[in-house]
């Protein structure tokens with residue numbers, strides 16, 4: 001995809017699950033009225049016009065399929081299909097054949113479904129019976145030929161189960177599997193759940209082994225993508241650089257604007273403030289765009305791209321950004 005400005009939009013906090021690792025804080029029934037959502041959408045269009053860019057919206061939550069306004073938002077996006085593409089990030093458990101057909105009619109770029117490992121650990125993290133419900137949801141999406149990606153959030157309990165996720169993806173004809181690390185945040189905030197340095201290195205190695213096996217066997221579905229922080233250290237591919245504040249903004253369920261859901265520093269609220277003005281003038285967003293390199297990384301040959309790795313994890317641990325990623329081996 002040509003570079004687009006990405007808006008991660010948490011439509012509401014309402015969810016039918018209560019996952020062990022979830023960063024949400026209250027799982028409340030906060031749903032802004034449709035008029036407010038429309039206003040936020042128009043602010044995103046204004047920002048795109050001023051930056052002369054196309055946009056992409058990741059619609060998420062909570063669980064977006066619990067949100068009463070989801071399809072009305074998709075109606076808005078459909079009218080602007082030349083300007084804005086979209087994806088839906090869902091837990092997959094509410095996807096039926098009818099829902100999948102309806103989503104398909106809006107031509108999503110992809111649908112992301114979360115899975116946390118084999119049956120036992122997935123159900124421990126996501127709740128009883130979810131493993132099977134997720135498979136049913138994925139089947140409906142694939143029956144509609146929707147590009148489907150599995151998201152695996154790696155923590156100390158599940159990171160060794162990545163191969164099981166790849167196996168599952170293959171069984172259910174999923175297009176892609178990607179993964180990033182658990183961030184100790186919100187309700188689930190538990191540094192014990194976070195992988196330490198050795199575990200992080202082992203996790204990256206496991207991911208790379210799975211990716212290489214698929215490549216060697218020339219398997220088309222699934223692919224394993226490794227374009228998140230530090231993953232280039234295994235693949236020798238290009239280094240990932242976090243785009244939060246630059247070409248990524250996130251809107252929370254109450255209209256708060258943050259650089260990224262995993263870096264929950266509120267820079268304003270779109271019910272009172274204007275998205276483009278905040279983007280242009282907010283000191284934190286300006287600082288993020290300056291791509292400051294942490295002191296510990298200045299000698300590193302990858303620093304121009306990597307900028308210190310997973311900034312949201314650094315922020316969660318130290319409450320500032322001037323540190324090297326705890327999982328980095330350099």
Ligand SMILES: C[S@@+](CC[C@H](N)C(=O)[O-])C[C@H]1O[C@@H](n2cnc3c(N)ncnc32)[C@H](O)[C@@H]1O
Pocket residue numbers: 015021022023024060061062063064089090091112113114151152153181182183184185188
């Ligand atoms: C908040 S969920 C919203 C969409 C949907 N309800 C789902 O579960 O996929 C989006 C993604 O964030 C991940 N996530 C939740 N809490 C997290 C945390 N503390 N650290 C990193 N990722 C987290 C989830 O595993 C999921 O893949």
Ligand code: SF4
Pocket residue numbers: 015016017018019022023024061062063091
């Ligand atoms: S990770 Fe997704 S499904 Fe799980 S509680 Fe959070 S919002 Fe709900």
Ligand code: SF4
Pocket residue numbers: 296297300301302303304306307308309324325328329330
């Ligand atoms: S030293 Fe810093 S910039 Fe270099 S790879 Fe590690 S985290 Fe990234």
